[in-house]
Every structure is written in structure tokens, then in C-alpha cells.
Amino acid sequence: MHINVKELVGENAMTLDDGDAIYARIHGPLTKGDTVELDFDGVQVFASPFFNAGIGRLLGELTTDALNARLKFAHLSDFGARLLRRVIENAKNYYAAPTDQQHAIDRIVHDNAIAA
Amino acid sequence: MTALTIHVPRLNDAHDDFIAMAKIWREVDAAGDGAEVSFDFSRCWFLQPNAVVFLGGLGRVIGHRGGKARFLVGTMIDRVRVNLLQNGFAHALGAETTPWQGNSIPYREYFTQEEDGIAQDLRKNWLGRGWISVSQALANELVGQMWELFANAFEHSDTPVGVFSCGQYFKNRCVLTLAVADFGVGIPSNVRLHLRQPDLSAADALRWAFQRGTSTSTRKGPRGVGLDLLKELVRTNKGEMLVYSHDGCVRIDHRGETYENSQPFFEGTLVQLRLLCDDKHYMLSNELAAKCAVPFF
Numbered sequence: 001m002h003i004n005v006k007e008l009v010g011e012n013a014m015t016l017d018d019g020d021a022i023y024a025r026i027h028g029p030l031t032k033g034d035t036v037e038l039d040f041d042g043v044q045v046f047a048s049p050f051f052n053a054g055i056g057r058l059l060g061e062l063t064t065d066a067l068n069a070r071l072k073f074a075h076l077s078d079f080g081a082r083l084l085r086r087v088i089e090n091a092k093n094y095y096a097a098p099t100d101q102q103h104a105i106d107r108i109v110h111d112n113a114i115a116a
Numbered sequence: 117m118t119a120l121t122i123h124v125p126r127l128n129d130a131h132d133d134f135i136a137m138a139k140i141w142r143e144v145d146a147a148g149d150g151a152e153v154s155f156d157f158s159r160c161w162f163l164q165p166n167a168v169v170f171l172g173g174l175g176r177v178i179g180h181r182g183g184k185a186r187f188l189v190g191t192m193i194d195r196v197r198v199n200l201l202q203n204g205f206a207h208a209l210g211a212e213t214t215p216w217q218g219n220s221i222p223y224r225e226y227f228t229q230e231e232d233g234i235a236q237d238l239r240k241n242w243l244g245r246g247w248i249s250v251s252q253a254l255a256n257e258l259v260g261q262m263w264e265l266f267a268n269a270f271e272h273s274d275t276p277v278g279v280f281s282c283g284q285y286f287k288n289r290c291v292l293t294l295a296v297a298d299f300g301v302g303i304p305s306n307v308r309l310h311l312r313q314p315d316l317s318a319a320d321a322l323r324w325a326f327q328r329g330t331s332t333s334t335r336k337g338p339r340g341v342g343l344d345l346l347k348e349l350v351r352t353n354k355g356e357m358l359v360y361s362h363d364g365c366v367r368i369d370h371r372g373e374t375y376e377n378s379q380p381f382f383e384g385t386l387v388q389l390r391l392l393c394d395d396k397h398y399m400l401s402n403e404l405a406a407k408c409a410v411p412f413f
Contacts, residue, residue: 079257094338
């Protein structure tokens with residue numbers, strides 16, 4: 001499966017909404033075992049909310065081996081690649097936290113969201 | 117209805133200047149909803165961009181509370197008046213004169229998270245003026261990193277009046293500044309709520325917020341990379357980032373990070389970035405080459 005990122009989010013891949021759009025397209029195929037290539041041709045600007053929402057949270061659902069085997073990146077700029085690695089490293093730490101701690105964090109986040 | 121006149125002093129970006137802005141905020145806040153506030157500039161001979169975004173946002177807050185803000189152009193010395201006309205501050209607040217190009221990065225008010233507009237403004241008015249000699253790729257990198265400031269302001273602050281930005285190029289010092297302000301809840305309050313620690317000091321709350329991997333986001337999942345990237349940019353560039361957020365402040369430069377409690381500033385966050393306009397200080401993408409064969413995950 002080949003996905004042209006620019007067609008989905010434009011030349012600025014920066015927001016959580018942009019990331020959500022990518023996640024919505026790739027999450028199903030990846031969990032079914034399909035291979036996905038994200039083609040960033042024409043995407044100029046990257047920011048961490050995009051990668052967190054689009055890629056980082058996949059680490060909560062799939063193993064690193066599965067993601068390395070199934071998710072490919074094409075035409076990613078130097079900065080995009082560097083930022084993506086930073087986001088992935090951070091996501092690994094997040095999901096490596098003890099489950100109790102993760103649940104506590106998510107509960108606090110959930111409660112605050114309701115209170116807001 | 118309360119009528120109040122604020123005498124705006126010279127406002128630079130030293131700690132005392134932020135204290136002066138905090139005093140202005142408290143006077144306006146004490147005047148209550150519906151106040152008519154006039155800003156007299158007869159004692160002011162200079163305004164840094166941080167002061168411009170503060171005053172612009174404050175004007176919008178006064179309007180949001182049912183009052184009226186008047187910036188008394190007739191009290192301004194030429195230097196201040198021309199600066200506020202040139203950078204678009206006066207036009208945004210009702211003056212007919214449209215801004216023109218100078219050493220200011222235009223004053224902007226963003227009411228929604230319009231990513232393409234903000235990216236275009238940063239690329240064209242901040243980086244595209246020839247003040248820093250950077251490649252297109254590096255310009256895109258810097259725009260992405262600056263965006264983190266706006267993303268934080270929109271996502272975390274719950275600002276009722278938008279996000280404000282302005283900048284200035286100081287040719288003699290070869291320094292480029294960018295100030296971004298929101299008038300939301302402030303970082304310390306967000307962290308106290310998030311961690312359920314109402315007694316947490318502002319300095320500790322800010323220290324927590326500026327760690328890699330921490331975030332007050334209400335979304336599940338990993339976050340907390342953006343501020344870390346900005347810190348890296350400042351260190352690499354030998355620049356400086358000042359953050360004043362309600363009752364705390366942060367200073368980050370190549371020498372380290374300082375977190376302090378302060379008297380309450382305003383209900384929101386003001387960030388000022390100061391970068392050196394020397395392209396030898398922009399070396400952000402070089403570390404990738406050695407890593408390109410390593411799997412991403």
C-alpha cells in the first residue's frame with residue numbers, strides 16, 4: 001500500500017489532525033500485516049505533533065520488528081527523519097513505562113479531559 | 117464602568133521589564149470586566165517584540181471581557197509610533213495605515229491553529245528576509261521547530277483570545293527575536309492540574325514541563341518532544357529562550373536552564389526566542405548521516 005502524504009495533509013505535516021489522518025489510513029492495514037509505504041514527496045515542514053499522532057502511537061499496538069518490516073518511508077527529508085527518530089525513541093520510552101504507571105498517567109489525562 | 121489609564125514605560129526584555137508588564141496586567145485585571153483602558157505611551161521610548169505581543173493580547177483580553185482598549189497614538193514618540201505602524205500592530209488594532217517592510221517581523225494575531233498561514237508567515241517574514249543565510253531545507257526545519265511554540269500555545273493554553281506573535285531583527289547585534297504569547301491558563305497551572313499537585317511550585321512545574329517526554333496533553337499516547345527540540349535549537353545556535361508563564365519563568369541558553377518562581381505575571385504564557393543570525397550556528401541536520409542505515413523502530 002502506497003500513501004502520498006502530501007495528498008492527505010498538504011506540504012506542512014505539523015498538527016495532530018494531520019497525524020490523525022495518516023494514522024487512520026495506516027493503522028488497519030498494518031495491524032492486518034500489510035506493508036505500507038508513506039511517501040513524503042513534496043512535504044516541506046514537519047513538527048512533532050504530526051509524528052506523535054501519526055506514527056508514535058503505533059508503538060502501543062505493534063512491535064518494533066513488525067513496524068520495521070511493514071512500515072516504510074520514502075522521500076523523507078533529513079529533518080523529517082531526525083524528528084521521526086526522536087518521536088519514536090520517546091514513544092518507546094512511553095510504552096516501556098510500567099503498565100500501572102501508564103494507566104495512572106492515562107487516568108489522570110482522561111479525568112482532566114472530562115473535567116475540562 | 118471603570119476608566120483606567122496605563123502609563124506604558126519603556127519595555128525591553130530584562131526581568132524588570134517583565135515585572136513592569138506584570139504590574140500592567142494586575143492593574144487591568146483589577147479594573148474588572150467592561151473597563152475602558154487607555155494606554156499612554158508618553159513615558160515609553162522603546163518596545164521589544166515581547167512587549168508588543170503582550171500589549172496586543174492584553175487589548176484583546178480587555179475586549180473579550182466587554183471593555184475597550186485605546187492605544188493613544190498621540191502620546192507616542194515617533195520611534196515607537198513608526199515601529200507599531202510598521203509591524204502591523206496599529207493596523208491590527210484599527211489604524212488605517214497598513215504595515216510596511218522594515219526590520220520588524222509583523223505582529224500577527226492567530227485565532228485558530230492555521231498551520232499553513234503560520235508556516236508561510238514564518239518562512240516569508242521571519243526567515244525569508246535574508247537576515248539569516250539558510251538553505252531551503254534548513255528554513256523548513258526552523259519553521260517546523262518554531263511551529264512547536266504555536267502548537268503548544270493552541271493545544272495547551274485554552275486561550276480565549278488567540279495567539280500573538282511579533283519579532284524584530286537587530287542588525288547591529290545580528291540577532292533575530294520572535295515572541296509568541298497566549299492568554300490561556302499558563303503552564304504551571306496546567307501541570308498542577310495534570311499531576312494533581314496544587315501546591316507544586318511554579319519553578320518545579322515548569323521544570324517538569326520542559327523535560328523530554330512530559331506533556332499536559334489530554335490525549336492518550338506519547339508526547340512531549342516539541343519543547344525539547346526548541347531547547348536543542350537554542351543551545352546549538354547559542355541563542356536564548358525566555359518563558360514567562362503565570363507565576364514562573366524559565367531561561368534557557370547554551371549555558372544551561374534556570375527555573376524560578378516569580379510574582380504572578382499574567383494568565384498565560386509569553387515566550388521569547390533570541391537567535392543569532394550567523395549560519396555557522398545552524399547545524400541541525402548533520403547528525404543524520406551516520407544513522408541513515410539504522411532501522412527507524
